Amino acid sequence: NAGVTQTPKFRILKIGQSMTLQCAQDMNHNYMYWYRQDPGMGLKLIYYSVGAGITDKGEVPNGYNVSRSTTEDFPLRLELAAPSQTSVYFCASSYLATFTDTQYFGPGTRLTVL
Amino acid sequence: GQQVMQIPQYQHVQEGEDFTTYCNSSTTLSNIQWYKQRPGGHPVFLIQLVKSGEVKKQKRLTFQFGEAKKNSSLHITATQTTDVGTYFCAGPIKGSGNTGKLIFGQGTTLQVKP
Secondary structure, eight states, rough: OOOOOEESSEEOTTTTTOOEEEEEEEOOOOOEEEEEEOOOOOEEEEEEEEEEEEEESSOOOEEEEEEESSBOOEEEEESSSOGGOOEEEEEEEEEEOOOOOOOOOOOEEEEEEE | OEEEEOOSEHHHHTTTOOOOEEEEESSSOEEEEEEEEOOOOOOEEEEESSSSSSSEETTTTEEETTTSSSEEEEEEESSOOGEEEEEEEEEEEEOOTHHHHHOOOOOOEEEEEO
């Protein structure tokens, strides 16, 4: 199993540009999450999904959008990029959402908006 | 709102010294998870604690969950250079039901001097 994969690894955007961060998992996990991590900070939840076709906002959803058309894929869309979106983005997944389950993280995408 | 705080934010130790990081939640948690993130890497699950007063060990790492289930600690005995990284605690977001949403502390970054 590849686990959770993310592309691209690095990206530089200009202000106002748009892009999609890709995330895929091959573990048949129902639950998927997008986080951003700013320097010296913890992880902030952007969006999450409890299954194909079902998504909801997390703590910091403004400026982002997601879709979940399949169990495997959970892309994150940035519209009109702003410098405040410079961050490291992590996708994660878990099989169950019970309190006994854990999250598996992808390698991350480092995004810089100039 | 719900908060999870970790102290210290940074810790530099000499190899062989002990290290402890503390995690404090503003609310009672049903469980707490610990993750480790190596420099430039992604968070990796270490352990989960569920019971009040629970203590778990993984080799040189000792994890505790407070009696009131509002705090936790991670203690590393005789640190090694392989222990370098940022340690995060995380707990379920209150009222999130079966979504698996976690709130993360800001992390404690450990540097070990050989």
